[in-house]
Amino acid sequence: MSATPVRTFAQIRHALLQRQEVALIDVREEAPFAEGHPLFAANIPLSRLEVEVYPRVPRRDTAITLYDNGEGLAQRAAHRLRELGYSDVALLQGGLAGWRDAGGELFIDVNVPSKAFGELVEQERHTPSLAAEELKALLDQRADLVVLDARRFDEYQTMSIPTGISVPGAELVLRARELAPDPATRIVVNCAGRTRSIIGTQSLVNAGLPNPISALRNGTIGWLLAGQTLDHGQARQFGATRDTTRQQAAEDARRVADKAGVQRASLADWQQWHADRSRTSYLFDVRSAEEYAAGHLPHARSTPGGQLVQETDHYASVRGARIVLADDDGVRANMSASWLAQLGWEVHVLDGLRPADFSATGAWQPAIAAVAPFETISPDTLADWLAEGDTQLLDFTTSANHVKAHIPGAWWVLRADLANALAKVPRAERYVLTCGSSLLARFAVAQVQALTGKAVFVLHGGSASWLAAGRPTEAGDDRVASPRIDRYRRPYEGTDAPREAMQAYLDWEFGLVEQLGRDGTHGFVVM
Template identity: 70%
Template structure:
């Protein structure tokens, strides 16, 4: 059995500067992670470790270093990883406090490498931008202008610029000629804050499109701070691409990728990379999820390119690993790869694919360890139990899902905090555990049974089965067993954030370049 060692701040820094593979994992929940963490730390909460680790750290002998901030979670995670077959597991010496004491730079928020890189891109390239007031004036004057929203479609639907069209980041170079066929049309790219509008705008500039292009300065935050109204529930989406426009976009994207030093692989080359036992190679399909579901290369994971550049740490959690990108048009993979290369990744595009290579249909399913056997009950049995006292339902879904709707009387809980949860629950004759599908609840059931003599059951099919059966639902923060620390409240999300929080977020983004300089490990290089 492998043992757990320790690594110091200096060990991690040396490995980063040497471009060695490493996974520095913060096992706290997302909110405390977002308050302070090292630049290249990946957040994989202890609560969801089994659900995420095999996909995010696929090679079992990767050098993994775990940390928390004194909560004792990292030591638990280390034992869990050893049981899952990982062999090189260490704890960060003295945890987050040790990093801080050694002079290590600490960053706030989430997806910080991508956001800091975006600020660096704007600083180096002087990415063109327009203030919210200027864009509003263009719209009011009915100028020849098109606004393209580079976020995910669900984010766009929540709040967007009136008249804006949803074109997630990696789609911009492929789709822009259809949406702005007149080269005189002013193209404006927006997101909620800064990063995706900067990267999206600079993508169009790098690709050499003929239109004038600018980022909406500070995104929907800037729009709101200017006192201008956002739209909600818009449904404008990009259109199909003509053969001529696709060919032109492919040529533009390939030139950008070549300039960035993106590597090329064919199927044999990919097999060679994947056969190297000492290296991690991620295989991502950067098309839309709908295209992936219709047909994809076996073994690839669906990660739309715009989100991949925005959230690289969330899917490629081994810094120093290799990334291989797939599309079927030569545009989205090359543009996404051009950014990853500038962010210090060794990245290749898989060339020479034919329709026959996209032979597997369906959604991507994360690789999981063996699932424990837990006694399951159905919806009708749970409803019958709830008609009398003694049954306590625990819901391990994301807190936002719980607040939206849950089984009446269910207590919301975080798996990694079960000892604290038990102290806050009423006396139970039995516990019934659920989440959206009951997958996470199944792992929690094993943990809970080790802590109590009370019988533990699993709701088959999770809360989804309860909803499908048309059973009653409850909403709101009705029974929170622990605080909602599972997700960091992003100042750029939603429509009810205080103005001070939005301005504070912008000020924080402006300061990221100075933090990068102090940290000194980023390895970013911006194409000139």
């Protein structure tokens, strides 16, 4: 195997400052990634490389730089990427430690560019906010106000501010006038912490809504730290929007986007860019998942509800690429684009789209790598084999999903840790692999065969097919053979976060602007 070339901290920094395309990929799992990484690093774990890399780094000759923290994962990932057709793959000189030793700033947590940008927006625009105690007093007084939750609907359902309505961020400018038609009605925007509250509130301010508008300071974290009680399992959502409201919102959103420097493009422009292999271009549909499924532009990826602005590094993992946005109302794409432009992206909104252009239907189907042929078995066969014995079932789903429910007897294993994990699993004459759908599991077949020397099969349809057949499951972590580092537990996540962790998270967010200054590569411009 030929030696993999290296790129230095200085080369990456120069490319960022020149706004060249940079694909700096951290191939560790999400939890160690969240412990420290460069500002514009994208996390694509080695364990999930084949199912994530093509849509996130679509151009095969992109200059990709990989790193780990001395675990040896980056070299393995470089070899695999070359097999997948990527031609310009290098290692970061010295890995994560080399970045730090060269003077590079390290950031903790995930989706840091958007979170740091949110703090910068609040600092420069003085985004209005209310403390939890102030909002509680207004609610107790039955004041004329609406609380709009800017997170994803599933996050809102987990925990929400009393009376709150789910209006994911990209929907706010489109929906707020219907939810607060009286200009005297106060609008309070919340998320779990700070970023989406700030961006959502500032979106409404930028769009010129006449209402008094405030962010809930520190979101649901601030609410809990103030000793208040959250609701759980709520389902309040925005309703239909009248044509007159939609037209007003479209005019407001376009004005905001134009001020932010958003560029305009036609469908023909996108088609030309899509065919151009000299530049990376992404096409994102920022409407709801349901609208996307009913009809979308070919090759568009669904990024609903403002998550594109919150998680840009996850969707567009090549910094310096071109981003193209589409909707059918002129509101959500323009508002999302206004923020992406301020985040330093070249961003275009497609104008002049017709209903017939939204010709593709169904959920987004990512491009994934090809895999060698493998043999599948049915849930019935698996049940028989497990009853007979001498079969081990390996589960490659997320550790959280596995602990919540899995096929009885299954061992949870992390694919990048497979050799170590198999040492903890009793040996068997045959192995069956599964995950939620078996999409990821199939990529582990050759590796398990090589490590065990035994016959390896894939459960057809994954664990979902086992559930569909009405077969039992079990819960717990008795058979977890790898460290549970595949996902970073956010301090604002769930309903049982310690107060100390929540406060530490807020303190970290407050310090992000200072970190941006030390890093010096962000290119953010707040309008």
